[in-house]
Amino acid sequence: MNKELIVRSSSDIVDFALLKDGKLIELHKDEEDNNFAVGDIFIAKIRKVMPGLNAAFVNVGYEKDGFLHYHDLGPQLPSLMKFIKRVSTGKLRDYTLKDFLMEKDLDKHGKIANAIKSNQSILVQVVKEPISTKGPRISSELSIAGRYIVLVPFSNRISISQKIESQEEKDRLKRLVKSITPKGFGVIIRTVAEGKKVAELDSDLQNLLNRWTAMCKKLYKAHHPTKVLGEMNKASSILRDIFNDSFSNITVDDEELYIQVKDYVQQIAPKKESIVKHYKNGVPIFEKFGIERQIKTSFGRTVSMARGAYLVIEHTEALHVVDVNSGNRSNKEKSQEDTALEVNMISAQEIARQLRLRDMGGIIVIDFIDMGRAENRKKLYNYLRDEMKDDKAKHKILPPSKFGLVQITRQRVRPERNIKTKEENPNQIGGAEIEAPIKVVERINQDLERIFKKDYKKITLNAHPFIAAFLTKGFPSPRSKWFFEHKKWVKVLPRDAYTYLEYHFFDKDGNKIK
Numbered sequence: 001m002n003k004e005l006i007v008r009s010s011s012d013i014v015d016f017a018l019l020k021d022g023k024l025i026e027l028h029k030d031e032e033d034n035n036f037a038v039g040d041i042f043i044a045k046i047r048k049v050m051p052g053l054n055a056a057f058v059n060v061g062y063e064k065d066g067f068l069h070y071h072d073l074g075p076q077l078p079s080l081m082k083f084i085k086r087v088s089t090g091k092l093r094d095y096t097l098k099d100f101l102m103e104k105d106l107d108k109h110g111k112i113a114n115a116i117k118s119n120q121s122i123l124v125q126v127v128k129e130p131i132s133t134k135g136p137r138i139s140s141e142l143s144i145a146g147r148y149i150v151l152v153p154f155s156n157r158i159s160i161s162q163k164i165e166s167q168e169e170k171d172r173l174k175r176l177v178k179s180i181t182p183k184g185f186g187v188i189i190r191t192v193a194e195g196k197k198v199a200e201l202d203s204d205l206q207n208l209l210n211r212w213t214a215m216c217k218k219l220y221k222a223h224h225p226t227k228v229l230g231e232m233n234k235a236s237s238i239l240r241d242i243f244n245d246s247f248s249n250i251t252v253d254d255e256e257l258y259i260q261v262k263d264y265v266q267q268i269a270p271k272k273e274s275i276v277k278h279y280k281n282g283v284p285i286f287e288k289f290g291i292e293r294q295i296k297t298s299f300g301r302t303v304s305m306a307r308g309a310y311l312v313i314e315h316t317e318a319l320h321v322v323d324v325n326s327g328n329r330s331n332k333e334k335s336q337e338d339t340a341l342e343v344n345m346i347s348a349q350e351i352a353r354q355l356r357l358r359d360m361g362g363i364i365v366i367d368f369i370d371m372g373r374a375e376n377r378k379k380l381y382n383y384l385r386d387e388m389k390d391d392k393a394k395h396k397i398l399p400p401s402k403f404g405l406v407q408i409t410r411q412r413v414r415p416e417r418n419i420k421t422k423e424e425n426p427n428q429i430g431g432a433e434i435e436a437p438i439k440v441v442e443r444i445n446q447d448l449e450r451i452f453k454k455d456y457k458k459i460t461l462n463a464h465p466f467i468a469a470f471l472t473k474g475f476p477s478p479r480s481k482w483f484f485e486h487k488k489w490v491k492v493l494p495r496d497a498y499t500y501l502e503y504h505f506f507d508k509d510g511n512k513i514k
Helices: 076-088 167-180 198-217 235-242 255-268 272-276 290-296 336-358 372-385 437-452 463-474 478-487
Strands: 004-011 013-020 023-030 039-048 055-059 066-071 121-128 137-139 149-153 158-160 187-189 224-229 246-253 276-278 301-304 310-317 319-325 364-366 395-397 407-411 422-424 433-435 460-461 490-494 503-504
Touching: 004 255, 013 235, 023 290, 023 336, 066 121, 076 121, 121 503, 137 490, 149 198, 158 167, 167 187, 167 198, 198 224, 235 255, 246 255, 246 272, 255 272, 255 276, 255 437, 290 301, 290 437, 301 437, 310 336, 319 336, 336 364, 336 372, 372 395, 437 460, 437 463, 437 478, 437 490, 437 503, 460 463, 463 478, 463 490
Parallel strands: 004 246, 066 137, 158 187, 246 276, 319 364, 460 490
Antiparallel strands: 004 013, 013 023, 039 055, 039 121, 039 224, 055 066, 121 137, 149 187, 301 310, 310 319, 364 407, 395 407, 422 433, 460 503
16 A cells, blocks of 8 residues: 655645545645644633533634533643633743642533633633634643644643554553653653654654743733644644655655655654655646546546446535445346445445545435345445544444444534536536536546447447547547557547437447447
């Protein structure tokens, strides 16, 4: 398995494409004006306490106030509030917490009105970016993420990632981290810490403590609201969270960003520094690596898959709905049950990719093709779980219901990635839109792959004039590529009566090929 990170930079936006064996699996965007990224910490004032919601609204500088629920206050809130008050007034200059007297922990089942009051100063961290009409979701249980560990102030717990399976390794890491963690701080050990030596863990810890100290220095007489600790730039944060030995290539088209990325990789994995490359070709970087085509064909309402199957993805305010269709695929299976299982397995793989690619969060309901056998339903459920193992977002998958529906909840921390795949219809006036030609061509290519495997002497394709022109004009045209690859010539005939997305294949006798 080879992973590649392709970075495209423009004046104020940086796009990050993560490829796995050449296939696009994640797409991120870093915008300069995004002041409320997950992980940012603000010194802010509580605007209004809402006992009915057991929550408060906090002014963090966004047009809508941040939402702070009682359960997001964290048990160490009294210690945090005492610390903020003393640091803000200049009474406390030692930020190490070694001599700081902790307050009694907050009651887990208490009321927000007894914990905080309006106009109080509070440190809050963004845990969910502003989405739709809602302001950011915030927490006062602070954490500062590093490469191998996460630093948690006012805590004494050493926690460890559940993805580390070896109990012996868990015990080793806990023992090492406990020996280097200063008083007043807790630590969460991340999955990538597995196998690391104490020197690497200590270096990461010292870096996080330096960031904590720099943040505390900003609190003295700070204006409210003020961002006192920002997440590192997007390139570094992505590499911090996903970089591992399976990366074979990191390509950046901007020289300044290239130097930043190279420096960061040199810090976290010196042996991998050589995989960072500066792209200087005249062809746009996303075109060169085939990402633009994958974006066009992967977003939108319908998603084509192998062997004619396709997904229909609908979005509502409450949930996302995915419908699985077998399409016009050739049936080589012995029974309807086997066909349903095969299409469902192909779909499960694509759905796991789509959830990461679009960053779909909240409730997702998938209508797989009905299967009669319990063992097949279990096989599908286990396969979907395995495909989603690499997904960093917290998620839970329920087994198929009696109606054959699979329900997934996936953590939503930022707006869903939505890319427009429709273009203006030149046939109509008044804003009507149609699917981009490349999306239709992708489906034609898939059908042709299937048809070429059969022994047809002559193949004719009837399509809308726009699509026919797209397939035949220029050199090499898509039709020429078919000929060079399969040694079979396809006659393409424009049909004015066809709708834009309609096309059909015919054999030498004029019979429709299904």
